[in-house]
Amino acid sequence: MNAGPHHPRVRLQRVISAAVPTATERLPERAAVIDLDAIRHNVRHLVALAAPARLMAVVKADAYGHGVLPVARAALEAGAEWLGVAHISEALALRAAAIPVPVLAWLNTTDSDFAAAIAADIDLGCSGWELPLIALAAQQQQKTARINLKIDTGLGRNGSTPTEWADLVARARQAEASGSVTVVGIFSHLAVADEPDRVETDEQVAAFTTAVAVSQEAGLSPRVRHLANSAGTLSRPDTLFDLVRAALAIYGLSPFANQTSNDLGLRPAMTLRTLVSVCKEVPAGQGVSYGLNYRTTAPTTLALIPLGYADGIPRIATGGPVRVNGVTYPVVGRIAMDQMVIDLGEAALVASGSSVIGAEAVLFGPGDDDASVDEWAAAAGTINCEVVTRISPRVPRVYQNV
Numbered sequence: 001m002n003a004g005p006h007h008p009r010v011r012l013q014r015v016i017s018a019a020v021p022t023a024t025e026r027l028p029e030r031a032a033v034i035d036l037d038a039i040r041h042n043v044r045h046l047v048a049l050a051a052p053a054r055l056m057a058v059v060k061a062d063a064y065g066h067g068v069l070p071v072a073r074a075a076l077e078a079g080a081e082w083l084g085v086a087h088i089s090e091a092l093a094l095r096a097a098a099i100p101v102p103v104l105a106w107l108n109t110t111d112s113d114f115a116a117a118i119a120a121d122i123d124l125g126c127s128g129w130e131l132p133l134i135a136l137a138a139q140q141q142q143k144t145a146r147i148n149l150k151i152d153t154g155l156g157r158n159g160s161t162p163t164e165w166a167d168l169v170a171r172a173r174q175a176e177a178s179g180s181v182t183v184v185g186i187f188s189h190l191a192v193a194d195e196p197d198r199v200e201t202d203e204q205v206a207a208f209t210t211a212v213a214v215s216q217e218a219g220l221s222p223r224v225r226h227l228a229n230s231a232g233t234l235s236r237p238d239t240l241f242d243l244v245r246a247a248l249a250i251y252g253l254s255p256f257a258n259q260t261s262n263d264l265g266l267r268p269a270m271t272l273r274t275l276v277s278v279c280k281e282v283p284a285g286q287g288v289s290y291g292l293n294y295r296t297t298a299p300t301t302l303a304l305i306p307l308g309y310a311d312g313i314p315r316i317a318t319g320g321p322v323r324v325n326g327v328t329y330p331v332v333g334r335i336a337m338d339q340m341v342i343d344l345g346e347a348a349l350v351a352s353g354s355s356v357i358g359a360e361a362v363l364f365g366p367g368d369d370d371a372s373v374d375e376w377a378a379a380a381g382t383i384n385c386e387v388v389t390r391i392s393p394r395v396p397r398v399y400q401n402v
Contacts, residue, residue, distance in 0.1 A: 028396040030274040030307060034066050036074040037401035038267040038366065042250045043078035045265050050233050053240040056082035056104065056226065058247035060090055065312075065389045066251060066269060067397045069097050075250060076101060084245050088117045088124075095120040104148055104185075107158065114138075118145045123184055125150050128160045128168045135180040147172070148185035148224075149215065153207040154200060155191040165211055169218040176220070185224040186212050190239065193231035194255040205238050231255040234264055252366065253373060253384045260374070261366075268373065270388050271365035272395070276324060277339075278304035279355045288341050289333030294318075301344040305331075305361050308338040312391040313363070314380035321371035321379075323362045328371055331379075 027033070047055050057075035059068050072083055072094060083099070085091050086107040094103050105117060106125025114137035117124055123146045124134055131147075138145040149172060152159030160168045175181040188208050192198045208227050215222060225241040230249035232239035235256070248254075252268035254261045261268055281301050288294045288302065296302075305322055309315040319330045322342050329342040344356070364373045364387075373384040380387065 027273070027398055030311065030395050031272075031398045032065070032391050032395050033271040033273065033365075033398045033400060034070065035267070035269050035271075035366070035400045036070060038252050038269040039066075039071055039074040039250060040078035040401075041267050042252050042269070043075045043080050043246075046230075046233055046244070046246050046249055047079040050228075050240055050244045050246075053228075054081045054224075054243050055079065056084045056243055056245045057250050058084040058245050059094075060084065060086040060247075061389050064247065064251050064385055065391045067399070068093065069099075070397075070399050070402065071250075072097075072099060080250075082243065084247075088112050088114075088122065091122045092116060092120055095122065102146075102184075106148070106150065106187075114145070115141055118143050121146065123148055125158070125187070126172075127152075127158045128164060131168070131171055131175060131181075135175045135178070138180040144179055145181045146184045147181050148187050148226075149183055149220075149222075151186065151188050151208065151211040153188040153204040153211070153227075155189050155204075157189070159188060162207065162211070166214055166218070169215045169220055172215075173219045183215070183220045183222055185226060185243070186215055186220075186222045187224075187226045187245075190227060190229050190232050193229055193236055193239065194257070196231070196235040196256075201232070201236060201239070205236075208241075229255075248385050251385075251388060253388070260372075268364075268366040270373070270391075271370070272307075272363040272391065273365070274305060274307050274361050274363075276303045276356045276359045276361050277306045278302075279344075279357050287333075288343075289336060291334055294333040296343065303329075303342050303344055303356055303361075305340045305342060305363075306338060307363065307395075308336045308340060310337045310392060311395050312387075313340065314376075314382065314387070314390075317376055317380035319379045320363065320376045323369070323371055324356060325359050326369070 057080040059072050062068050063071035083103045085105050088105045091103045091105040104123040108130050114134050118138050118141045126147045127150050134145050150159035172183050192200050212225055224243040226243035228239035228244040230246045233244045252261050252266045284298050286296045307313050315335050321328045331340045332343045333341050364371050373387050376387050377384045
């Protein structure tokens with residue numbers, strides 16, 4: 001009797017017959033493959049949704065692990081007009097690469113190099129305490145600093161409190177009159193836009209609108225008002241204003257628990273893949289990895305995947321999916337620093353001498369059959385943007401459609 005296409009023997013034979021790429025096709029043995037056309041597609045989609053508001057592509061944290069310079073260039077090619085980062089050092093790296101568009105750096109400390117930022121025409125986020133330091137650095141540089149004043153509309157992180165806002169805008173107006181700064185923008189950040197029906201977003205929009213009005217009454221004329229993140233851009237037109245700051249969505253990831261990337265018209269840009277490094281038959285009762293929290297229940301075949309928490313895979317993500325030659329297997333046992341294990345099942349079906357060593361193992365990717373970043377996030381009890389952002393520099397980035 002012939003086995004059907006879903007019979008375990010056929011499934012395992014598909015794994016065994018995986019072909020190793022030729023030398024001319026071979027990728028690094030571990031690689032995060034970044035499709036820059038996916039970045040461009042996502043940016044074009046967001047630009048269309050946000051219009052007439054313009055789009056800031058947020059490329060902090062090495063573009064969420066995707067590689068800041070290739071992503072920044074692809075985003076600008078697709079219609080982004082601003083770039084956003086957390087730290088001045090990130091913005092200076094963009095300027096060193098001769099990227100001339102407006103760049104906003106919004107997370108500062110008392111040791112931030114405001115002088116270098118001003119010299120490089122970098123926009124600076126200002127919550128209040130930075131204003132005299134920025135003004136002084138501007139005077140020393142004999143240049144006018146570009147600042148974006150931040151109002152805390154409810155997130156509770158940086159940004160001026162509403163009670164201190166009138167004083168901040170008055171001081172900013174005085175600094176403008178002296179020529180040390182120009183207030184380019186007013187901004188805030190949404191707390192719960194990934195849950196579009198929550199009333200707190202309505203409250204934040206109202207608070208932001210009031211803050212802008214107060215700044216205008218004080219004599220400021222900000223050119224850009226920006227509040228929306230990816231979730232706001234995708235679901236709340238009332239948050240768009242003049243500029244949106246999109247991060248998660250430009251990488252093709254969904255900010256919503258009940259909508260996939262595909263539902264939103266987005267294409268995930270990163271594929272994380274490697275090669276199976278060990279394949280061996282083991283008996284029932286074989287323990288796997290530190291703590292021996294997993295034991296095989298029958299004779300089976302284990303395959304070793306050479307990625308671990310030093311590569312950015314969360315140690316707690318046992319159960320995360322790995323796809324080998326068309327079949328998806330969960331990780332079993334604890335994830336170690338450099339490796340993890342999958343259980344292929346049915347050792348008796350593996351012909352003597354057969355092996356999946358060298359077969360491609362894909363942890364996540366954009367294909368319909370690939371596992372998703374969201375599945376790994378669920379296994380780790382975290383969110384999709386943390387999974388991609390934490391993929392470490394030891395994993396080479398390979399760029400497609402440069």
